[in-house]
Amino acid sequence: MMAGRKRKSLALTGAAKPLQVKKDHKNPTDSKVSPAELNKDDLQDDLPGDLQGDLQHRLGEEFFNQPCISLAQALLGKVLVRRCADGTELRGRIVETEAYLGGEDKASHSSGGKRTKRNAAMFMAPGTIYVYSIYGIYLCMNVSSEGEGAAVLLRSLEPLQGHPVMRQLRAAKRKEGAQQLKDKELCNGPSKLCQALNIPRCFDCRHLASDPEVWLESEPNTNPPEPQDIVSAPRIGIESHGEWAKKPWRFYLRGHPCVSVVNKEAERQSGNVMNNLGPSDVQSDTGQHKVKRA
DNA sequence: ATCGGGATTGCCT
């Protein structure tokens, strides 16, 4: 199956390696793109033929059917693809996630098994998209996992394809005349990535394994990140939830420039992601168990 | 019917 395929380590996971796309991938220099050029620039025929063929690697239902924390880590390095109405495809590599369990996880929208119209997608089949609005003005995108009410929040992407469109979408709601966003600023936050990839609220409850407009891919010839390349840190923006705010269930690629918030303390403590996760965290995260702390 | 807060962001000092 894999025989004959040259395996290549994941680009960009090393701290020393800055934003750098595949060598044979034309990285559009989009610093001065006029609106008229946008469509032409972002059609997928911009990609070399071989790469274009290789990118047909949609992840199926089975990928999503794993425990929440496990899925949160497995999503790192995977590519989120958004096919727009005009055929333009936007791509971004996932570099930061957070696991939100059901049940006991007080920070989760599904805490205590609470099920509402808003969070219904969290209880649907693994791979279902959960989009919710926050602060009245922003959206966040999650992927449901195995486990009652559990889902993974996508926090940051490394833009791979469609930079000009992403920049246009992101600039639309920013102050006129503001400095142009750098590539690494296009998708480095949960609501930023929804803007940049044009993920609307109506994508809520759709499924990543079957939707024609949005899906996930594995990068061909690319290994998943090594455990030591994954940092685990407390989740962001949930300070009010006491003990549960301390759970190290945010995961990101060490040294990656597109991570939204770097946690140096967590990076010191965890040379390896497993150091931070208690055994019970790793084995079972359905929220049914008691998490023991040393 | 009303009220309070939020898994964030961008601009300001």
Added chain:
DNA sequence: GGCAATCCCGATG
């Protein structure tokens, strides 16, 4: 690093 923006959802009466 602080804080306003902004509105929908869910809880309560």
